Amino acid sequence: xxxxxxxxxxxxxxxxxxxxxxxxxxxxxxxxxxxxxxxxxxxxxxxxxxxxxxxxxxxxxxxxxxxxxxxxxxxxxxxxxxxxxxxxxxxxxxxxxxxxxxxxxxxxxxxxxxxxxxxxxxxxxxxxxxxxxxxxxxxxxxxxxxxxxxxxxxxxxxxxxxxxxxxxxxxxxxxxxxxxxxxxxxxxxxxxxxxxxxxxxxxxxxxxxxxxxxxxxxxxxxxxxxxxxxxxxxxxxxxxxxxxxxxxxxxxxxxxxxxxxxxxxxxxxxxxxxxxxxxxxxxxxxxxx
Amino acid sequence: xxxxxxxxxxxxxxxxxxxxxxxxxxxxxxxxxxxxxxxxxxxxxxxxxxxxxxxxxxxxxxxxxxxxxxxxxxxxxxxxxxxxxxxxxxxxxxxxxxxxxxxxxxxxxxxxxxxxxxxxxxxxxxxxxxxxxxxxxxxxxxxxxxxxxxxxxxxxxxxxxxxxxxxxxxxxxxxxxxxxxxxxxxxxxxxxxxxxxxxxxxxxxxxxxxxxxxxxxxxxxxxxxxxxxxxxxxxxxxxxxxxxxxxxxxxxxxxxxxxxxxxxxxxxxxxxxxxxxxxxxxxxxxxxxxxxxxxxxxxxxxxxxxxxxxxxxxxxxxxxxxxxxxxxxxxxxxxxx
Numbered sequence: 324x325x326x327x328x329x330x331x332x333x334x335x336x337x338x339x340x341x342x343x344x345x346x347x348x349x350x351x352x353x354x355x356x357x358x359x360x361x362x363x364x365x366x367x368x369x370x371x372x373x374x375x376x377x378x379x380x381x382x383x384x385x386x387x388x389x390x391x392x393x394x395x396x397x398x399x400x401x402x403x404x405x406x407x408x409x410x411x412x413x414x415x416x417x418x419x420x421x422x423x424x425x426x427x428x429x430x431x432x433x434x435x436x437x438x439x440x441x442x443x444x445x446x447x448x449x450x451x452x453x454x455x456x457x458x459x460x461x462x463x464x465x466x467x468x469x470x471x472x473x474x475x476x477x478x479x480x481x482x483x484x485x486x487x488x489x490x491x492x493x494x495x496x497x498x499x500x501x502x503x504x505x506x507x508x509x510x511x512x513x514x515x516x517x518x519x520x521x522x523x524x525x526x527x528x529x530x531x532x533x534x535x536x537x538x539x540x541x542x543x544x545x546x547x548x549x550x551x552x553x554x555x556x557x558x559x560x561x562x563x564x565x566x567x568x569x570x571x572x573x574x575x576x577x578x579x580x581x582x583x584x585x586x587x588x589x590x591x592x593x594x595x596x597x598x599x600x601x602x603x604x605x606x607x608x609x610x611x612x
Numbered sequence: 613x614x615x616x617x618x619x620x621x622x623x624x625x626x627x628x629x630x631x632x633x634x635x636x637x638x639x640x641x642x643x644x645x646x647x648x649x650x651x652x653x654x655x656x657x658x659x660x661x662x663x664x665x666x667x668x669x670x671x672x673x674x675x676x677x678x679x680x681x682x683x684x685x686x687x688x689x690x691x692x693x694x695x696x697x698x699x700x701x702x703x704x705x706x707x708x709x710x711x712x713x714x715x716x717x718x719x720x721x722x723x724x725x726x727x728x729x730x731x732x733x734x735x736x737x738x739x740x741x742x743x744x745x746x747x748x749x750x751x752x753x754x755x756x757x758x759x760x761x762x763x764x765x766x767x768x769x770x771x772x773x774x775x776x777x778x779x780x781x782x783x784x785x786x787x788x789x790x791x792x793x794x795x796x797x798x799x800x801x802x803x804x805x806x807x808x809x810x811x812x813x814x815x816x817x818x819x820x821x822x823x824x825x826x827x828x829x830x831x832x833x834x835x836x837x838x839x840x841x842x843x844x845x846x847x848x849x850x851x852x853x854x855x856x857x858x859x860x861x862x863x864x865x866x867x868x869x870x871x872x873x874x875x876x877x878x879x880x881x882x883x884x885x886x887x888x889x890x891x892x893x894x895x896x897x898x899x900x901x902x903x904x905x906x907x908x909x910x911x912x913x914x915x916x917x918x919x920x921x922x923x924x925x926x927x928x929x930x931x932x933x934x935x936x937x938x939x940x941x942x943x944x945x946x947x948x949x
Contacts, residue, residue, distance in 0.1 A: 349747065452630040456895050457857040464891055467879050468638040544756050548861055551758045552876055567759060578766050585759030593754035600750070 343605035350601020356594035364410035371404035375561050384577055393583040409561035417543035420480040425535045428488020433519050436496035450486040458483045462545055466554045476546045476555040491534050495527045529606035533599050540595035563588050624899050631895045636677050639884040649882040650694050691885035700889035711859050711870035717786050718855040721794025722801050723848050730805020752799030761792040761865035778867040789866045797851040804847040808840035841912050849905030853898040
């Protein structure tokens with residue numbers, strides 16, 4: 324009995340979460356899918372049989388075969404290689420914008436909830452203006468202002484998603500703020516920044532991690548949608564949404580050109596959603612729906 | 613109740629004013645010169661200046677914004693399109709019904725399938741049916757709408773020719789785009805229904821009903837579903853609002869002449885009055901749908917209605933509106949829609 328207790332005590336919180344996470348087959352599947360895709364995209368220069376913009380007009384519209392696993396496009400470019408290189412852009416846009424949005428959202432949400440009163444009112448009413456527009460519409464408007472391109476897509480997706488993170492973090496902080504350990508930190512005259520960073524944020528870290536995990540998938544889809552509308556990443560960069568957008572006109576005769584990029588987006592987003600779901604259950608078993 | 617409705621409608625005004633300001637500012641500072649875009653590269657400096665002066669674009673920012681807002685408030689005038697010279701309000705009114713019909717059809721599909729599958733999953737909790745629906749639901753929210761639309765075109769329009777590929781000429785043309793958005797949102801409503809049903813299934817009144825020997829179907833639809841409705845309505849309202857705005861992408865895929873495609877064309881031609889008008893109309897619709905959802909709560913849940921009635925009788929302060937982030941299903945919004 325005492326041995327068991329010791330064993331449990333020896334495990335850190337992260338260890339506990341990892342054990343619970345790896346007991347869930349779907350969550351593990353999500354992690355594996357994401358890991359495989361990320362590694363393949365990172366190793367694109369090694370794995371990709373061709374360069375992403377290497378054209379061979381004589382071999383245009385080649386159906387998937389041994390030489391071209393996902394076929395070639397209208398300019399004879401290898402779609403598999405373009406997917407690998409494009410994945411780097413899609414994943415980068417997703418991870419960067421979700422991380423920056425989460426950090427900014429947490430800062431806004433934490434300051435609003437911590438100081439309350441006028442500060443809270445000011446920040447949240449300001450964010451309400453952005454929340455009055457659905458995320459995708461907001462991203463479209465922002466990218467119209469900034470102009471197309473990778474940078475534009477990242478900024479548009481980031482700004483459009485900040486308010487949701489702020490909202491998500493504000494509610495739990497409001498409830499934590501009144502608890503005794505925060506009062507105790509006030510009592511020993513701790514600095515506000517220390518109370519927020521050391522006492523409050525660690526207690527709301529779990530929902531933030533889950534939200535960011537799923538947020539990366541959301542950001543990838545939003546960026547792909549912007550590219551599809553012609554407002555995001557532009558050719559010749561083979562971002563996944565851009566690949567679908569430019570292949571659209573050939574869909575009736577060469578459906579494979581649209582199928583593989585779509586599969587790639589769906590696989591990554593599904594993997595991130597599975598991971599987010601698994602993490603939510605692993606971090607707090609009470610959240611299990 | 614009436615006072616509450618009026619209060620909520622009045623509360624919309626400052627939000628929409630701020631949205632109008634935000635969009636006006638963004639368009640003002642946008643890259644690309646509408647004058648060059650409309651008149652072409654060959655236009656002389658004089659012609660460009662004349663064009664700008666005729667539309668008041670040479671005036672300072674605040675003056676331009678002031679006359680824009682005054683136009684809306686006094687005459688409901690959203691300006692004139694740079695490209696066609698048509699009144700923006702008129703163009704929007706022509707296109708809005710198409711987008712609205714699409715959103716209604718989408719919502720109908722999502723609610724019917726979502727609620728039924730959610731009930732099925734909740735009743736079979738922990739079985740393979742539940743797990744399968746969970747994975748399918750997860751896949752549903754992961755698939756990008758524009759890709760699903762293209763796949764449905766390939767399968768249902770090209771291969772089987774059940775429905776037309778694109779366009780908007782009758783009821784048959786509604787099915788594929790509505791199915792595209794509906795299937796994605798089905799997943800969200802299914803998940804909300806399932807978790808909301810599961811919360812209610814464990815309540816004492818359900819055990820009591822079962823102990824009395826009530827039929828399972830009556831327990832499910834009468835006892836559980838009615839009590840589980842609030843989060844489902846929130847989710848459905850969200851779906852309706854998002855599909856009004858999310859139609860931007862679907863309309864592009866299926867070449868539907870709705871508000872979304874009008875907006876994207878306007879963006880591409882730097883026709884800013886049209887962009888501002890479309891975004892403002894979509895934001896207003898989104899806000900009105902959210903308001904209607906809140907009012908619908910009172911119709912569905914007698915407990916909420918009782919709060920309004922009793923507070924009106926006693927003259928007591930009305931229950932404070934719940935912040936959006938605390939509402940069940942408020943964070944349902946799906947990206948890429």
